[in-house]
Amino acid sequence: MTHADALIAQLPSPDLYWFIPSGGDGRRLGQPSRPASFQYLSQVAQAADVLGFDGVLLPTGGTNEDTLIVASALSSLTRQLRFLVALRPGLVSPVLAARLTASLDRITGGRVNLNIVSGSGHFDFEGLNLTQEERYALTNEWLGIFRALLSGETVDHHGEHLQVHGGRSLLPSVQRPYPPIYFGGSSDPAIRVAGEHVDVYLSWGERPAQMAEKFGRVRAEAARAGRTVRFGLRAHIIVRDTEEEAWAAADDLIAGISDEEITRAHQAFLASASEGQRRQSELNGGTRASLRVGKNLWAGVGLVRGGAGTAFVGSPENVAAAMREYQAIGVDTFVLSGYPHLEEAYRTAELLFPALGRPSPLFTPRDGLPLSHTSTPATEREPVLTGRFRSI
Numbered sequence: 001m002t003h004a005d006a007l008i009a010q011l012p013s014p015d016l017y018w019f020i021p022s023g024g025d026g027r028r029l030g031q032p033s034r035p036a037s038f039q040y041l042s043q044v045a046q047a048a049d050v051l052g053f054d055g056v057l058l059p060t061g062g063t064n065e066d067t068l069i070v071a072s073a074l075s076s077l078t079r080q081l082r083f084l085v086a087l088r089p090g091l092v093s094p095v096l097a098a099r100l101t102a103s104l105d106r107i108t109g110g111r112v113n114l115n116i117v118s119g120s121g122h123f124d125f126e127g128l129n130l131t132q133e134e135r136y137a138l139t140n141e142w143l144g145i146f147r148a149l150l151s152g153e154t155v156d157h158h159g160e161h162l163q164v165h166g167g168r169s170l171l172p173s174v175q176r177p178y179p180p181i182y183f184g185g186s187s188d189p190a191i192r193v194a195g196e197h198v199d200v201y202l203s204w205g206e207r208p209a210q211m212a213e214k215f216g217r218v219r220a221e222a223a224r225a226g227r228t229v230r231f232g233l234r235a236h237i238i239v240r241d242t243e244e245e246a247w248a249a250a251d252d253l254i255a256g257i258s259d260e261e262i263t264r265a266h267q268a269f270l271a272s273a274s275e276g277q278r279r280q281s282e283l284n285g286g287t288r289a290s291l292r293v294g295k296n297l298w299a300g301v302g303l304v305r306g307g308a309g310t311a312f313v314g315s316p317e318n319v320a321a322a323m324r325e326y327q328a329i330g331v332d333t334f335v336l337s338g339y340p341h342l343e344e345a346y347r348t349a350e351l352l353f354p355a356l357g358r359p360s361p362l363f364t365p366r367d368g369l370p371l372s373h374t375s376t377p378a379t380e381r382e383p384v385l386t387g388r389f390r391s392i
Contacts, residue, residue, distance in 0.1 A: 195221020
Protein backbone atom coordinates (compact mmCIF):
# COMPACT_ATOMS: atom_id res chain seq x y z
CA MET A 1 0.00 0.00 0.00
CA THR A 2 1.40 3.40 -0.98
CA HIS A 3 1.48 6.35 1.43
CA ALA A 4 -1.38 7.98 -0.53
CA ASP A 5 -3.44 4.77 -0.31
CA ALA A 6 -2.81 4.59 3.43
CA LEU A 7 -4.01 8.16 3.92
CA ILE A 8 -7.17 7.47 1.89
CA ALA A 9 -7.89 4.34 3.92
CA GLN A 10 -7.80 6.43 7.11
CA LEU A 11 -10.54 8.80 5.98
CA PRO A 12 -13.64 8.83 8.22
CA SER A 13 -16.86 7.22 7.10
CA PRO A 14 -18.82 9.62 4.87
CA ASP A 15 -22.47 10.55 5.26
CA LEU A 16 -24.60 8.01 3.41
CA TYR A 17 -28.04 8.80 1.99
CA TRP A 18 -30.47 6.39 0.37
CA PHE A 19 -33.27 7.00 -2.17
CA ILE A 20 -37.07 7.00 -2.00
CA PRO A 21 -38.41 5.58 -5.33
CA SER A 22 -41.51 7.77 -5.46
CA GLY A 23 -41.88 7.15 -9.19
CA GLY A 24 -41.96 3.35 -8.87
CA ASP A 25 -39.41 0.59 -8.43
CA GLY A 26 -38.35 -2.78 -9.83
CA ARG A 27 -35.56 -5.32 -10.20
CA ARG A 28 -34.55 -4.27 -13.71
CA LEU A 29 -34.21 -0.95 -15.47
CA GLY A 30 -37.08 -0.22 -17.82
CA GLN A 31 -39.29 -2.83 -16.15
CA PRO A 32 -41.04 -1.21 -13.17
CA SER A 33 -42.93 -3.80 -11.16
CA ARG A 34 -43.61 -1.98 -7.89
CA PRO A 35 -45.85 1.08 -7.94
CA ALA A 36 -44.97 3.93 -5.61
CA SER A 37 -47.67 3.12 -3.06
CA PHE A 38 -47.36 4.80 0.29
CA GLN A 39 -47.01 1.37 1.91
CA TYR A 40 -43.93 0.62 -0.16
CA LEU A 41 -42.34 4.05 0.24
CA SER A 42 -42.89 3.70 3.99
CA GLN A 43 -41.05 0.39 4.01
CA VAL A 44 -38.06 1.88 2.17
CA ALA A 45 -37.92 4.93 4.45
CA GLN A 46 -38.23 2.89 7.63
CA ALA A 47 -35.58 0.46 6.41
CA ALA A 48 -33.18 3.33 5.71
CA ASP A 49 -33.92 4.75 9.15
CA VAL A 50 -33.29 1.60 11.18
CA LEU A 51 -30.32 0.54 9.03
CA GLY A 52 -28.49 3.74 9.92
CA PHE A 53 -28.51 5.78 6.71
CA ASP A 54 -28.16 9.48 7.44
CA GLY A 55 -30.98 10.52 5.13
CA VAL A 56 -32.87 9.93 1.91
CA LEU A 57 -33.20 11.78 -1.38
CA LEU A 58 -36.69 12.29 -2.74
CA PRO A 59 -36.67 12.66 -6.55
CA THR A 60 -38.64 15.34 -8.33
CA GLY A 61 -40.38 15.84 -11.64
CA GLY A 62 -41.92 13.41 -14.10
CA THR A 63 -44.16 10.84 -12.43
CA ASN A 64 -42.66 11.24 -8.95
CA GLU A 65 -44.93 12.25 -6.10
CA ASP A 66 -44.28 15.75 -4.74
CA THR A 67 -41.26 15.76 -2.45
CA LEU A 68 -42.63 18.01 0.29
CA ILE A 69 -45.78 15.91 0.61
CA VAL A 70 -43.89 12.60 0.66
CA ALA A 71 -41.31 13.87 3.15
CA SER A 72 -44.00 15.19 5.47
CA ALA A 73 -45.85 11.88 5.41
CA LEU A 74 -42.74 9.72 5.88
CA SER A 75 -41.24 11.87 8.62
CA SER A 76 -43.82 10.67 11.15
CA LEU A 77 -42.77 7.05 10.51
CA THR A 78 -39.05 7.62 11.06
CA ARG A 79 -36.84 8.79 13.92
CA GLN A 80 -33.42 9.93 12.73
CA LEU A 81 -33.69 10.06 8.94
CA ARG A 82 -33.09 13.37 7.17
CA PHE A 83 -35.10 14.23 4.05
CA LEU A 84 -33.39 15.81 1.04
CA VAL A 85 -36.39 17.45 -0.63
CA ALA A 86 -36.46 19.23 -3.97
CA LEU A 87 -37.61 22.77 -4.59
CA ARG A 88 -37.87 24.22 -8.12
CA PRO A 89 -37.30 27.98 -8.23
CA GLY A 90 -39.41 28.38 -11.36
CA LEU A 91 -42.49 26.70 -9.91
CA VAL A 92 -42.88 28.13 -6.40
CA SER A 93 -42.22 31.62 -5.08
CA PRO A 94 -39.31 32.02 -2.64
CA VAL A 95 -41.70 33.47 -0.04
CA LEU A 96 -43.99 30.43 -0.13
CA ALA A 97 -40.99 28.09 -0.32
CA ALA A 98 -39.51 29.66 2.81
CA ARG A 99 -42.78 29.16 4.69
CA LEU A 100 -43.17 25.54 3.53
CA THR A 101 -39.55 24.74 4.35
CA ALA A 102 -39.76 26.24 7.84
CA SER A 103 -42.97 24.33 8.57
CA LEU A 104 -41.52 21.01 7.39
CA ASP A 105 -38.32 21.60 9.36
CA ARG A 106 -40.33 22.24 12.52
CA ILE A 107 -42.61 19.25 11.99
CA THR A 108 -39.65 16.92 11.44
CA GLY A 109 -37.61 18.30 14.32
CA GLY A 110 -34.92 19.75 12.08
CA ARG A 111 -34.52 16.85 9.64
CA VAL A 112 -34.83 18.75 6.35
CA ASN A 113 -32.21 19.30 3.65
CA LEU A 114 -33.08 21.21 0.48
CA ASN A 115 -32.22 20.17 -3.07
CA ILE A 116 -32.57 23.18 -5.37
CA VAL A 117 -33.29 21.92 -8.90
CA SER A 118 -32.72 24.19 -11.88
CA GLY A 119 -32.07 21.51 -14.49
CA SER A 120 -33.56 21.50 -17.95
CA GLY A 121 -36.19 19.03 -19.08
CA HIS A 122 -39.68 18.96 -20.47
CA PHE A 123 -41.20 19.16 -16.96
CA ASP A 124 -38.90 21.86 -15.61
CA PHE A 125 -40.12 25.42 -15.18
CA GLU A 126 -43.53 24.69 -16.61
CA GLY A 127 -44.88 27.70 -18.37
CA LEU A 128 -41.51 29.46 -18.46
CA ASN A 129 -39.55 29.53 -21.69
CA LEU A 130 -36.07 30.28 -20.35
CA THR A 131 -32.59 29.88 -21.73
CA GLN A 132 -29.90 28.23 -19.62
CA GLU A 133 -28.52 31.62 -18.56
CA GLU A 134 -32.02 32.83 -17.67
CA ARG A 135 -32.79 29.70 -15.63
CA TYR A 136 -29.76 30.21 -13.46
CA ALA A 137 -30.30 33.97 -13.24
CA LEU A 138 -33.77 33.23 -11.86
CA THR A 139 -32.30 30.63 -9.46
CA ASN A 140 -29.72 33.14 -8.26
CA GLU A 141 -32.41 35.72 -7.47
CA TRP A 142 -34.62 33.07 -5.89
CA LEU A 143 -31.92 31.74 -3.58
CA GLY A 144 -30.92 35.24 -2.49
CA ILE A 145 -34.50 35.99 -1.45
CA PHE A 146 -35.08 32.54 0.09
CA ARG A 147 -31.93 32.64 2.23
CA ALA A 148 -32.63 36.18 3.40
CA LEU A 149 -36.21 35.35 4.42
CA LEU A 150 -35.24 32.31 6.49
CA SER A 151 -32.42 34.32 8.04
CA GLY A 152 -35.08 36.63 9.48
CA GLU A 153 -34.62 39.56 7.12
CA THR A 154 -37.36 41.70 5.59
CA VAL A 155 -36.84 41.49 1.83
CA ASP A 156 -37.34 44.09 -0.86
CA HIS A 157 -36.18 42.73 -4.19
CA HIS A 158 -36.83 44.05 -7.67
CA GLY A 159 -35.02 41.82 -10.13
CA GLU A 160 -35.35 40.71 -13.71
CA HIS A 161 -37.39 37.63 -12.79
CA LEU A 162 -38.71 38.15 -9.25
CA GLN A 163 -40.35 41.00 -7.36
CA VAL A 164 -40.78 41.02 -3.56
CA HIS A 165 -41.83 43.98 -1.43
CA GLY A 166 -41.66 43.71 2.35
CA GLY A 167 -41.34 39.94 2.27
CA ARG A 168 -40.97 38.16 5.62
CA SER A 169 -40.94 34.62 6.96
CA LEU A 170 -42.71 34.88 10.30
CA LEU A 171 -42.17 31.27 11.44
CA PRO A 172 -38.50 30.22 11.75
CA SER A 173 -36.99 26.88 10.83
CA VAL A 174 -35.40 24.69 13.51
CA GLN A 175 -32.06 24.72 11.69
CA ARG A 176 -30.53 28.17 11.67
CA PRO A 177 -30.27 30.22 9.63
CA TYR A 178 -31.98 27.68 7.33
CA PRO A 179 -31.78 23.96 6.45
CA PRO A 180 -28.69 22.96 4.42
CA ILE A 181 -29.00 23.80 0.72
CA TYR A 182 -27.87 21.20 -1.83
CA PHE A 183 -27.54 22.01 -5.51
CA GLY A 184 -26.10 20.48 -8.69
CA GLY A 185 -25.22 21.67 -12.16
CA SER A 186 -22.16 21.38 -14.39
CA SER A 187 -22.54 24.47 -16.58
CA ASP A 188 -20.68 27.71 -15.86
CA PRO A 189 -23.88 29.56 -14.76
CA ALA A 190 -24.75 26.70 -12.38
CA ILE A 191 -21.29 26.74 -10.81
CA ARG A 192 -21.53 30.49 -10.24
CA VAL A 193 -24.83 29.98 -8.39
CA ALA A 194 -23.28 27.16 -6.34
CA GLY A 195 -20.37 29.32 -5.27
CA GLU A 196 -22.61 32.17 -4.16
CA HIS A 197 -25.43 30.34 -2.40
CA VAL A 198 -25.23 26.63 -1.64
CA ASP A 199 -23.91 24.58 1.27
CA VAL A 200 -23.38 21.27 -0.54
CA TYR A 201 -22.55 20.99 -4.24
CA LEU A 202 -23.97 17.67 -5.47
CA SER A 203 -22.57 16.01 -8.59
CA TRP A 204 -23.60 12.94 -10.55
CA GLY A 205 -20.90 10.28 -10.63
CA GLU A 206 -18.05 10.91 -13.05
CA ARG A 207 -14.41 9.85 -13.09
CA PRO A 208 -12.53 11.28 -10.08
CA ALA A 209 -10.36 13.54 -12.26
CA GLN A 210 -13.44 15.02 -13.95
CA MET A 211 -15.12 15.72 -10.63
CA ALA A 212 -11.95 17.15 -9.07
CA GLU A 213 -11.74 19.69 -11.89
CA LYS A 214 -15.39 20.64 -11.41
CA PHE A 215 -15.01 20.90 -7.64
CA GLY A 216 -12.07 23.21 -8.16
CA ARG A 217 -14.23 25.57 -10.19
CA VAL A 218 -16.91 25.55 -7.46
CA ARG A 219 -14.32 26.25 -4.75
CA ALA A 220 -12.97 29.17 -6.75
CA GLU A 221 -16.45 30.69 -7.16
CA ALA A 222 -17.18 30.19 -3.46
CA ALA A 223 -13.89 31.84 -2.50
CA ARG A 224 -14.80 34.87 -4.60
CA ALA A 225 -18.01 35.11 -2.57
CA GLY A 226 -16.15 34.65 0.73
CA ARG A 227 -17.72 31.25 1.30
CA THR A 228 -16.84 27.55 1.47
CA VAL A 229 -18.82 24.65 -0.02
CA ARG A 230 -19.03 20.95 0.85
CA PHE A 231 -19.37 18.26 -1.81
CA GLY A 232 -21.63 15.28 -2.41
CA LEU A 233 -21.88 12.53 -5.03
CA ARG A 234 -25.10 11.03 -6.38
CA ALA A 235 -24.73 7.51 -7.78
CA HIS A 236 -26.23 4.03 -7.77
CA ILE A 237 -24.67 1.01 -6.09
CA ILE A 238 -24.45 -2.71 -6.82
CA VAL A 239 -22.49 -4.35 -4.00
CA ARG A 240 -22.19 -8.12 -3.58
CA ASP A 241 -19.98 -10.55 -1.68
CA THR A 242 -17.66 -10.93 -4.68
CA GLU A 243 -16.68 -8.93 -7.76
CA GLU A 244 -18.09 -11.62 -10.01
CA GLU A 245 -21.50 -11.54 -8.36
CA ALA A 246 -21.64 -7.75 -8.50
CA TRP A 247 -20.78 -7.46 -12.19
CA ALA A 248 -23.25 -10.24 -13.03
CA ALA A 249 -25.94 -8.28 -11.18
CA ALA A 250 -25.01 -5.16 -13.17
CA ASP A 251 -25.41 -7.05 -16.44
CA ASP A 252 -28.76 -8.41 -15.28
CA LEU A 253 -30.01 -4.92 -14.37
CA ILE A 254 -30.00 -3.88 -18.05
CA ALA A 255 -30.75 -7.31 -19.54
CA GLY A 256 -34.32 -6.40 -20.39
CA ILE A 257 -33.46 -3.25 -22.35
CA SER A 258 -33.33 -3.47 -26.14
CA ASP A 259 -30.66 -1.81 -28.25
CA GLU A 260 -33.40 0.26 -29.89
CA GLU A 261 -34.47 1.63 -26.49
CA ILE A 262 -30.86 2.51 -25.70
CA THR A 263 -30.46 4.36 -29.01
CA ARG A 264 -33.66 6.35 -28.51
CA ALA A 265 -32.75 7.30 -24.96
CA HIS A 266 -29.21 8.31 -25.92
CA GLN A 267 -30.43 10.59 -28.68
CA ALA A 268 -32.89 12.25 -26.29
CA PHE A 269 -30.21 12.75 -23.64
CA LEU A 270 -27.80 14.32 -26.10
CA ALA A 271 -30.54 16.73 -27.18
CA SER A 272 -31.02 17.87 -23.58
CA ALA A 273 -29.91 21.37 -22.66
CA SER A 274 -28.43 19.98 -19.44
CA GLU A 275 -24.63 20.01 -19.31
CA GLY A 276 -24.70 17.40 -16.56
CA GLN A 277 -26.87 15.08 -18.64
CA ARG A 278 -24.53 15.47 -21.61
CA ARG A 279 -21.56 14.51 -19.43
CA GLN A 280 -23.38 11.42 -18.14
CA SER A 281 -24.31 10.32 -21.66
CA GLU A 282 -20.75 10.75 -22.88
CA LEU A 283 -19.59 8.25 -20.27
CA ASN A 284 -21.59 5.38 -21.76
CA GLY A 285 -21.56 6.50 -25.41
CA GLY A 286 -25.05 5.08 -25.93
CA THR A 287 -23.78 1.51 -26.22
CA ARG A 288 -23.21 -1.53 -24.00
CA ALA A 289 -19.69 -1.94 -25.44
CA SER A 290 -17.69 0.06 -22.90
CA LEU A 291 -19.63 0.65 -19.68
CA ARG A 292 -16.79 0.22 -17.19
CA VAL A 293 -15.52 3.79 -16.88
CA GLY A 294 -13.42 3.10 -13.80
CA LYS A 295 -12.22 0.08 -11.85
CA ASN A 296 -15.49 -0.07 -9.95
CA LEU A 297 -17.52 2.64 -11.71
CA TRP A 298 -20.13 1.52 -14.26
CA ALA A 299 -22.12 3.74 -16.64
CA GLY A 300 -24.84 1.23 -17.52
CA VAL A 301 -27.66 2.89 -15.57
CA GLY A 302 -27.38 5.99 -17.74
CA LEU A 303 -28.14 4.04 -20.91
CA VAL A 304 -31.84 4.64 -20.36
CA ARG A 305 -32.19 6.54 -17.09
CA GLY A 306 -31.91 10.30 -17.11
CA GLY A 307 -29.99 12.04 -14.37
CA ALA A 308 -27.54 10.01 -12.29
CA GLY A 309 -26.29 7.32 -14.65
CA THR A 310 -23.29 5.71 -12.96
CA ALA A 311 -23.03 3.04 -10.28
CA PHE A 312 -20.39 1.75 -7.91
CA VAL A 313 -20.12 -1.98 -8.67
CA GLY A 314 -18.08 -4.61 -6.88
CA SER A 315 -17.25 -6.33 -3.63
CA PRO A 316 -17.65 -4.37 -0.39
CA GLU A 317 -13.92 -3.78 -0.07
CA ASN A 318 -13.47 -2.60 -3.66
CA VAL A 319 -16.54 -0.36 -3.62
CA ALA A 320 -15.38 1.18 -0.35
CA ALA A 321 -11.94 1.79 -1.87
CA ALA A 322 -13.53 3.45 -4.91
CA MET A 323 -15.62 5.71 -2.67
CA ARG A 324 -12.53 6.66 -0.69
CA GLU A 325 -11.01 8.01 -3.91
CA TYR A 326 -13.89 10.47 -4.13
CA GLN A 327 -13.55 11.34 -0.46
CA ALA A 328 -9.93 12.23 -1.19
CA ILE A 329 -11.08 14.94 -3.64
CA GLY A 330 -13.58 16.40 -1.19
CA VAL A 331 -16.78 14.30 -1.24
CA ASP A 332 -18.22 13.89 2.26
CA THR A 333 -21.75 12.77 1.33
CA PHE A 334 -22.81 9.92 -0.97
CA VAL A 335 -26.43 9.74 -2.12
CA LEU A 336 -26.90 6.12 -3.22
CA SER A 337 -29.67 4.00 -4.69
CA GLY A 338 -30.13 0.45 -5.94
CA TYR A 339 -32.78 -1.64 -7.64
CA PRO A 340 -35.02 -2.64 -5.95
CA HIS A 341 -34.54 -0.09 -3.23
CA LEU A 342 -35.91 -2.02 -0.28
CA GLU A 343 -33.69 -5.08 -0.68
CA GLU A 344 -30.66 -3.09 -1.79
CA ALA A 345 -30.88 -0.83 1.27
CA TYR A 346 -30.40 -3.91 3.45
CA ARG A 347 -27.67 -5.31 1.23
CA THR A 348 -25.76 -2.01 1.22
CA ALA A 349 -25.94 -1.64 4.99
CA GLU A 350 -24.96 -5.26 5.61
CA LEU A 351 -22.05 -5.36 3.14
CA LEU A 352 -20.78 -1.82 2.56
CA PHE A 353 -21.15 -0.22 5.98
CA PRO A 354 -18.56 -2.48 7.67
CA ALA A 355 -16.12 -1.92 4.78
CA LEU A 356 -16.39 1.82 5.43
CA GLY A 357 -15.93 1.36 9.16
CA ARG A 358 -19.51 2.38 9.73
CA PRO A 359 -21.68 0.27 12.06
CA SER A 360 -25.32 -0.32 11.22
CA PRO A 361 -27.54 -0.42 14.31
CA LEU A 362 -29.61 -3.20 12.77
CA PHE A 363 -26.62 -5.49 12.24
CA THR A 364 -24.59 -4.59 15.35
CA PRO A 365 -24.79 -6.92 18.38
CA ARG A 366 -26.01 -5.23 21.54
CA ASP A 367 -24.36 -5.50 24.96
CA GLY A 368 -21.84 -8.03 23.67
CA LEU A 369 -24.53 -10.52 22.68
CA PRO A 370 -24.41 -12.27 19.30
CA LEU A 371 -26.74 -10.83 16.69
CA SER A 372 -30.10 -12.56 16.75
CA HIS A 373 -33.78 -11.79 16.56
CA THR A 374 -33.61 -10.82 20.24
CA SER A 375 -30.89 -8.22 19.69
CA THR A 376 -33.42 -5.50 18.87
CA PRO A 377 -35.45 -4.34 21.86
CA ALA A 378 -39.18 -4.85 21.52
CA THR A 379 -39.75 -1.10 21.73
CA GLU A 380 -37.86 -0.70 18.44
CA ARG A 381 -39.84 -3.35 16.57
CA GLU A 382 -42.51 -1.18 15.01
CA PRO A 383 -44.91 -2.29 12.29
CA VAL A 384 -44.98 -0.44 9.00
CA LEU A 385 -48.03 1.77 9.04
CA THR A 386 -50.34 1.50 6.08
CA GLY A 387 -51.68 4.18 3.79
CA ARG A 388 -51.82 5.10 0.15
CA PHE A 389 -51.59 7.94 -2.31
CA ARG A 390 -54.16 8.52 -4.99
CA SER A 391 -53.26 10.61 -8.02
CA ILE A 392 -55.68 13.42 -8.73
